[in-house]
Amino acid sequence: MPDYIVNVPAETNVVKSFLDAERKVILDDFDKIKTIVREALATTKYYKIYGRNDKQDGEPIKHLRKIRLKFNNYFSSKHQTCGSLWSVPDIIGFTIVVSYPSDINDICLVVDRLIDKKEIVSAMPRDVENSLKERRTAEEPDAALELISSKHGRPLQRNGYFACHYNVKLRGINPHRPTCEIQIKTILHDAWGEKTHDLTYKPSGRTSKELIDNFNLLGDTLAKLDQQSDLVRKGIEREAAPRQQKQKELRRATILMQAQSFSNQEQLVAVYKKIMDLDRFEKRTSNLDEIVDDIYNIFELQPKEACYLLAILADRSNREEIYQQTLEAVGAWLGRIKEPIEAIYARNVGALISFCGGDLNTAIEFAEQGTTLIETIDRSRLADVVLTKFARVSNSLYSSLAYYHADRIGSHDGKIGNSESKCLEYLEKADHFRADLGIPDRGILAEDIEISSCLANCDGFQKQRAFQTLDTDAFVRIQTAQTADEVRRLRRKLSLIYKDKPSELQHVGYQLEDYHDYCARVRLAELEAAEAYLRPSSSNGKRM
Incomplete structure (x- = not known):
């Protein structure tokens, strides 16, 4: 492959001849590098990947004029009279867009690993590499280096621009290959770059310092907004992490418990x-x-x-x-079932599987399909044995549906789906079947002696059903409680039923109690804070 060493400044026809002759090599390398990176990012979150071909009517190679200008400026600044056209650091390139500034580090980690494993090769220009070393050892802190962690990339933060750039090539014996620039930036900075590109590069003549300063201040404000959104995101994730971890452990234990029947x-x-x-x-x-x-x-x-x-x-x-x-x-399975009560049961199984898979919306969809079937059945026409089975399946379905709605209270889906009122609605429907199952009419709100007697006087699957019904009742009422005293009473009730939990639930019992009590403590803290804030102030102006 020719080295294409040409005089500085390069002539337009010389650059054109280079691009025409090496177009296939350039495009092949671009596709291979992009594929390597995209496949490596398969399990890493990002918003999108795009290249120049998405902006230049399908043309992925940098415009001839820009290649020529960059080549001439680069070698002229070094006072060199000739250089290789392969040295242009971004003949090809693509951008990886992420949602938040800290997500840039996740992408950098993947690209750094690719370079360390020699799947692609770092092609950072020597002068840029030296400049980066100086920045890393400088006494003054470098904002970009503090925010972006990259081994082989170039963190940038200037004039409102915040990103990390990589220059890479495919590995090979021949050093004369196109350099691909990978830019990693956030959605906001990508949009800002799009918005300001023409303002930056297109005006002819001079632009006043005042306008440039205003322009840069806008970019700096955007950078701070981006970083603040990241802090908010991290705060939300940190607050949600304990609950999510406990949910995950509970769901795993619940699906594994089904293997007991094997x-x-x-x-x-x-x-x-x-x-x-x-x-x-x-x-x-x-x-x-x-x-x-x-x-x-x-x-x-x-x-x-x-x-x-x-x-x-x-x-x-x-x-x-x-x-x-x-x-x-x-x-x-559902397509093979003809008997309505069996179909209700199968939908309840589908709902449980979806719940254990972390898919609450599908769990609710399965269960609500089952409630439609329940409403079509005339209980007065059922034999006693069938009626008991129907009561058992219906109570389980309505209780589960109440639980699923209660578990998403406070979330976006919960608000859209009106889960706070629906969980109580379905809990009330489950109540209609309690008498047939030997469960106290008032459920978890019954007297302690009544609850203890119910759990003590039944065993096997009957005790398991009673416990699960009472436990679900407590969880739903805790999630919808309006006063701190309500939550305190329900936490005591939870402790009461867990003292006599069925042996069949030993594998999942700890996760159930841990998760439900955690949710109760969170709800209690929310209500105590609200009540303290609303408490009337004393005469000296301080809240009581």
Whole structure:
């Protein structure tokens, strides 16, 4: 491959000949570098990736005029009379846009690893590299270096511009390859760059210092706004982290608890053991495909158990596609069911699987489909045995639906879905079936002796159902409580029922109690703060 060393300043026709002759090499390298980076970012969050081809009518190569100007300026500044056209640091390039300033570091970490593993090669110009070393060792703090952590990139913060740039090439024996510039910036800075590009580069003649200062101040304000939004985001995430972690542990324990019913079935136990022997976040699709095939073989005769096994596999492997296969399996099971009460039960299973997969909206959708079926059934025509089954399934579905709505109170989806009122509505509907199941009419609000007697005088699945109904009742009422005293009374009730939790729930009991009591403490703190603020002030002007 020619080195294309030409005189400075370069002539237009010389640059054109270079681009025409090497166009295929340049475009091939661009596609390969972009693919390598995009694939490496598969598990890293970013907003979008775009190149010049998205702005220049499909043309990914820097405009001829700009290549020529950059080449001439670069070598003229070094007082050199000739240089290689391959030295232009951004003949090709693309931008990775992220939501927040701190997300830039996540992308930098991925690109740095690619360079360290020699999948791509750093091509930072020597003078830029030396300048960066000086910035790192300077006595005065460098704002960009403090905010952006990059091993091979160039953090920039000037005149309102905030980003990290990389110059990279493909690895190869021949050094004469195009340099690709990767820019990493936030949505706000990308938009600001778009908005101000023409203002920066297009006006002819001089622009007054006053206008330039105003222009830069606007950019600096944007940078501060971006950083403030990042601080808010981190604060929200930090506040939500304990609850999310407890939710995750509870959901995992709940889906694993379903495997208790497999104990006497050799085929189910064998597949379950295969799943649990997988390394967490299993990457080898051959292992996963083999287990999925085993589960599909079970589905024909035992669809419910097959759906639970798929859900456990989805959790164990953390693979979204397996979760989607689980939902498809539930749908196939529902398509085979003719009996209404069985269909209600299957939708409740689908809701539980969705809940355990962290998909509350789908859980609510499954459960609400079940309530439509409940309303079509005439209870007066059911035999006693069937009536008991219907009461059990209906109570479970309505209680679960109340729980799912209560669990998203305060979220955007909860507000849109009116979850605060709906959870109480569904809890009231569950109450209609309590008498048939031996559960106190007032649920968790019943007298302590009544609750204790209910749990003490039943065993097995009956005790498990009673406990879960009372526990759900307490959680929903805590989430919707309007006074601190209400929450204090309900926390005491929670402690009461957990003293006699069923042995079948030992595996999930700790996570249930931990999560529900945590939510109760958070709600109590919210209400105590609100009540303290609203308390009448004393005569000296201080709040009582």
